[in-house]
Amino acid sequence: MKQTRLLFLASGRGSNFAAIADAVSRGEIPDAKIVGLLANKPAAALDLARARGVSAQLVEASEFRRPDGKWDRSAYEEALCAEIRKRQPDLVCLAGYMLLLGKKIVSEWAGRIVNIHPSLLPSFKGLNAQQQAVDYGVRWSGCSVHLVTEDLDAGPILEQSILEVLPEDTGESFSQRLLPLEHQTYVRALKKLCAHPYRVDGQKVIWG
Ligand code: GRF
Numbered sequence: 001m002k003q004t005r006l007l008f009l010a011s012g013r014g015s016n017f018a019a020i021a022d023a024v025s026r027g028e029i030p031d032a033k034i035v036g037l038l039a040n041k042p043a044a045a046l047d048l049a050r051a052r053g054v055s056a057q058l059v060e061a062s063e064f065r066r067p068d069g070k071w072d073r074s075a076y077e078e079a080l081c082a083e084i085r086k087r088q089p090d091l092v093c094l095a096g097y098m099l100l101l102g103k104k105i106v107s108e109w110a111g112r113i114v115n116i117h118p119s120l121l122p123s124f125k126g127l128n129a130q131q132q133a134v135d136y137g138v139r140w141s142g143c144s145v146h147l148v149t150e151d152l153d154a155g156p157i158l159e160q161s162i163l164e165v166l167p168e169d170t171g172e173s174f175s176q177r178l179l180p181l182e183h184q185t186y187v188r189a190l191k192k193l194c195a196h197p198y199r200v201d202g203q204k205v206i207w208g
Contacts, residue, residue, distance in 0.1 A: 004194040007089035008037040009080075011098040014045025016116055019183030020093070020190060021052045028187065031194040035087045038080065040099055059083055061099060077102045084109070091193060094148065095186075106150050111200050113148035114193065116186045118178055120144060120160055125153035130178060131171030141165055141174070143182045145189035147200065156205045159189035 006024075008017050017037060024032050037049040040061040049056035064076035081104060084092060094101075094115040106113065119129035121144040124136070133141035142162040149155040161181045165174060197208035 002031075003033040004031050004090045005035045005088060006032050006091050006093055006190065007035050007084060007087050008045075008049070008093050008095050009097040010037060010039050010043055010045035010095045011041060012043050012045060012096040014043065014048040014095065015179060016095040016182060016186050017045050017093075018048045018052070020095070020187055021049070021054060023187045025052070029191045029194055032190060035089055038083055040076075040080075040097070045095065057083065073102065074104075077104055081105055081108065091190075093186075093190070100152065101148060103150060106148060111147055114145060114158065114189065115148050115153075115155075116143060116145050116182055117153050118143050118175065118182060120162065121146060121153055121157060128171065130175040133165060134169050134171050134174050138165055141178075143178060143185050145186055147205065156200050156203055158193065158205055159185050161185040 010017055021034055023029055024034055034054050037045060037054055037056040039046050039056070039058050042058060046056045046058060059080050061076045062071065064072040064079065066072045084105070090112065092109050092113045094113065101113065117129060119133055120142045124132040124141070130141070140162050142160055144157055145159040146157045147155040161184065163178055163181055199206050199208070
């Protein structure tokens, strides 16, 4: 069976990446092969990748500047796109990648970019989703693995898990309790994606 080539984009601590890489090493996602990790800034995720023998590269977003000193988003995206292409991924997995992906990348890998978001989408999109859930007073929240579209946290949902919000929870404590569930949910979603054909029909993912 053909292996599914996974490329990761990260910006931070990289715990989702590490959990997935470890699951791949243990043979829990039998059809997957990790082909690299790219980070837009110096990030712990780069070290976690290298420690696991995964090729990791920094594409420093802030270095792409116009002559007037302003950030050159399109030059950065062009460079990122070129690095992604070189690695020929089947799936681009966002693992705490904190920049919005532009039109160009989203359309080139349409239906093949995956993200994890720490809420039960479509609730609590955007930053600090765990804090948003605690502040809203919901009794349950969770995490969602979804395909990435141009709209923030709005693409078709692949997997979700739920977790009770306890009366004493803060955004921080809920985030900590949620994280292991994120890891399991992302692994479960990738296992399914690597093993089954799927297509997207509007907002829904149809599994073959
Ligand atoms: C996770 O909470 C994930 O849901 C969100 O960003 C965080 C990344 O954490 N998209 P890590 O870098 O994988 O540890």
